[in-house]
Amino acid sequence: MKKYLHPFKLLSKIINTRLGFILVLLFFYWIKSIWAYSVDFNLELEDMVQTIVAIFNPLPLGLLILGLPLYFKNSKIFYTLEIALYLLLNIIIIGNSIYFREFTDFITVNTLLASSSAAAGLGDSASNLLEVSDLFYLIDLIFFIPLLIRKKIKSDKRPFNKRASFAVTALSLMLFSANLFAAETIRPQLLTRGFSNYYVVRGIGLPAFITYSANQTYQAQKERSASTADDLKKVQEYVKKDYAAPDQKYFGIAKGRNVIVIHLESFQQFLIDYKLKSDGKEYEVTPFLNSLYHSNSSISFSNFFHQVRNGKTSDAETMMETSLYGLNSGSYMVNYGGDNTAYATPSILAQKGGYSSAVFHGNTGSFWNRNNTYKQWGYDYFFDSSYLEKQTDSNSFQYGLNDKYLFGDSIKYLEQMQQPFYAKYITVSNHFPYTSLNGDKNELGFPLADTADKTVNGYFATANYLDSALESFFNYLKASGLYDKSIIVLYGDHFGISNDRNSSLAPLLGKDPETWSDYDNAMVQRVPYMINIPGYTNGFIDDTYGGEIDALPTLLHLLGIDTQGYVQMGQDLLSPANDQLVPLRTPGYYITPTYTSYGGKNYYTKTGEQITEPNETTKAELEKYRKQTAEQLANSDAVQTGDLLRFADIPGLKPNDASKYSYTKSMSKLKKINKKLGDKSTSLYSQNGDQTTANLYEAKSYSEIHGHEESGALSSSSSR
Ligand code: GP9
Ligand code: MN
Secondary structure, X not given: OOOOOOXXXXXXXXXXXXXXXXXXXXXXXXXXXXXXXXXXXXXXXXXXXXXXXXXXXXHHHHHHHHHHHHHOOOHHHHHHHHHHHHHHHHHHHHHHHHHHHHHOOOOOHHHHHOHHHHHHHHOOOHHHHOOHHHHHHHHHHHHHHHHHHOOOOOOOOOXXXXXXXXXXXXXXXXXXXXXXXXXXXXXXXXXXXXXXXXXXXXXXXXXXXXXXXXXHHHHHHHHHHHOOHHHHHHHHHHHHHHOOOOOOOOOOOOOOOEEEEXXXXXXXHHHOOOEEEEOOEEEEOOHHHHHHHHOOOEEEXXXXXXXXXXXHHHHHHHHHHHOOOOOXXXXXXXXXXXXXXXXXXXXXHHHHHOOEEEEEEOOOOOHHHHHHHHHHHOOOEEEOHHHOOOOOOOOEEOOXXXXXXXXXXXXXHHOOOOOOEEEEEEOOOOOOOOOOOOOOHHHOOOOOOOXXXXXXXXXXXXXXXXXXXXXXXXXXXHHHOOHHHEEEEEEEXXXXXXXXXXXXXXXHHOOOOOOOOHHHHHHOOEOOEEEEOOOXXXXXXXXXXXXXHHHHHHHHHHOOOOOOOOOOOOOOOOOOOOOOOEEOOOOOOEEOOOEEEEOOEXXXXXXXXXXXXXXXXXXXXXXXXXXXXXXXXXXXXXXXXXXXXXXXXXXXXXXXXXXXXXXXXXXXXXXXXXXXXXXXXXXXXXXXXXXXXXXXXXXXXXXXXXXXXXXXXXXXXXXX
8 A cells, every 4th residue: 555644744844845834834824814805804805706816816926025035045044034024924914904993994005104093093902903813813823833842844954046936936926917917807997096905905915005005105205205385385376366255145155054965976967957768758867956956946057067087086076175186197085185184175164163074975985095085184974885784786786885775874874963064975876887776676667778888878777866866865854854954065076978988979969979079078078066055045057167176165155164265276156256267187178168178179168169270369368278277287286296285374274183083983983972962962863852863764766656667657757
C-alpha cells in the first residue's frame, strides 16, 4: 500500500518553504476578508457575478503584497517583513470592520489623516464596537500556535531567485488586471465616477480601495493647499456684484414652515402635462404633479434647467443645497463633499430658524458619498436603506426601495422630528433603465411608449408611478396636518433620456428625428421646479430662466433669510434683478431667454433658429454671455476645489462642525429628544399624544387604482 503523508506533516512541509508560508498567510487573509465582506461589511452584493468578483478580489493584491518579501535573500528580513505585511493586512480588515459598525463606510486615507474623526469611531467607543464574531479574526492563531509549540515551523534559509520572485509579482498583477476588468465591466466608470466606496471595495478589495482613496486625497490636497484667503476674496467680490436682492412681495412668505424637498429622479419638464398615446387613447402621465404645477398655491417654473454633469444626482444635490456647481468632471460629493467646509441648507436653516433636518433615501448611504457629505452639510439624520423596509424583488430594484415604500416607511421617523424640520426625499423609481416596477405585477399597467428604444418606452410608466407615490404622500401630509405647516419643494434632478436617445423620443414630442438639433437637445434639459405653499393663493407659473444653482437663494428668501454675504453662485428666481443667464456645466453651454449655446452652436431661444452669421451686436452679446458663464463656473470651481469656504466669515453664520453627526441609532436619538423636551416637544408624534400617524399613509398600487382589465384607462381623468 502506498503511504500517504500525514496532513500535519504535509502542512509543515509546505509551510516551511518561503512560498508555502506566503500561501498559507494569503489563505488566512483571504478567508478573513470573505468573513468581513459577509459578516461585518454590507457590500450590497446584487447578483452572482458581483459575489464571485468580491470573493476573488482579496487574492491578487494579497499575493502581490505578501509576495514582495521574496525579493529579500536574508531569511530574517524575509520573515520579519512577511509577518509585518501580514499584520498590516489584518489591521486593514479588522480596523475597517470595526469602523464600519459606527460609520457604515470604509476608512479613507483622508479620515486617517484627519485622525480626529477616525478616532471618534475607533477611540473610546471601540471597545463597545467589538463583537463576539470578531474572534474569527484570530483563526490563524489557532492554526499557528500548535505548530509553533510543536516547533513545526522552521524558517527556510533558501532564498528565492529573482526570476521566480518576479513571476509571483507578475502573476498577481495579471490577476489584478483581470479583477479590475471584471469590476469595471460590472460597473462602468467605477473609479472615475466613484459612485460609492462600497462599490470600489466589492469590486477590487480593500488594499486597492486604500490606494484609490490615497490618490483622491492627494489630488484634493494639492489644490487645497495651493489656495489662500485671497482667492476667496476674489470670489466674494464676484458674488457681491452678482447678488440679486429679494422681492419684498415674496420675502418671508413661508417663514418658519417645515420644508419638505422632493427630488424627482430623472424627471424632465416635458413630462408635465404630457399625454402618452397608446391604442388610440391618451394617458396623462403625471396627473398629480400637473395639478400641483397649475395650482394657485404653487409657484412653478417653466424655464428651469438642470445643470449637472458626470456627478448627475450628486451634482443636482450640490447645487440645490449649496448654490455652488458640481465639478467639470467627476462628482463634487465624492471628491470633496466629505471634507470641504460648506454652508448648506440644513446648516443655514438650523442656525437661522432652529430647524432639524433629515434625508430619506431608499439606496445605500454611501452612494455618492452621501453619508460623509451630509455631515459637512449639517444634516442631523440620514435615513438610508438600512433604516427602511427590507428590500425584496417586488418592492425595490438596483437603486433601492421603490418610492411608495420610501414615503410610507419614512413616516415613523418624520413624525418624531422636531418642527420646524427640513426633510429631503430622494426618490429612485424613475431611474434608468426604467424597469423598477417589473418585480411587482400590481404596479404594471401604465402603457409603454412604442419606440425602438426600450429605455424611452419605460420612462412614462415609472414617472406615473412616482406621481402616484407623491399623491399618496401628499394625502398623508394633509391627513396628518403637516401639510398646512409646510412648504413642499419639488425638482427634477437631471435628464432621464440622454441625448443619444432623443431621436427615439422626438416623435413622442411631435418632432421629426431628422431635424432634431442641438437646440432641441438643449430645450429638453428643462426640469420641474415647483414650490407648493399650502394656503397661499397667489401662485403662478413663472417663465424666468434659471437653473438648479438658483434654487437655494430662491428658497431662503421665501423663508425670510437674506442671502446677502453668502457665497452662492445662484440668484433668487423671484428677484427682479435676476439676470436669467443659465450656465450649463459643460464649458461654453448656456441658455438665456434670447440665446441658446449648445453643442458648439448658437440658436435663438424663442424660435430655435440657428445663428450662423451673427452681426456685430449679436457676436458681442454671445461673447459677453460666454464670458459671464465661464466666470461663474471658474469662481465656483475655485471654491470647490480650493475648499475656500474654510476661510470665509459669513455674516450671521458659523461653519458647521461635521464631527458632531453620526447616522447610527437615529430612532433612539429622536425619541430621546422628544422625551427630554416633554411638553415642549414640537414633533408631530408628541403633538398627536404620542401616537403614530403612520397609519394615515395609504398607497394603492396601479391595479388597485385602475383595475386590471381597464389598465390605464382612468388615469387621464383622476385628481385634477
Ligand atoms: C442613487 C441615486 C441615483 O442613490 O440617487 O443617482 P444617479 O445615477 O441618478 O446619479
Ligand atoms: Mn439622478
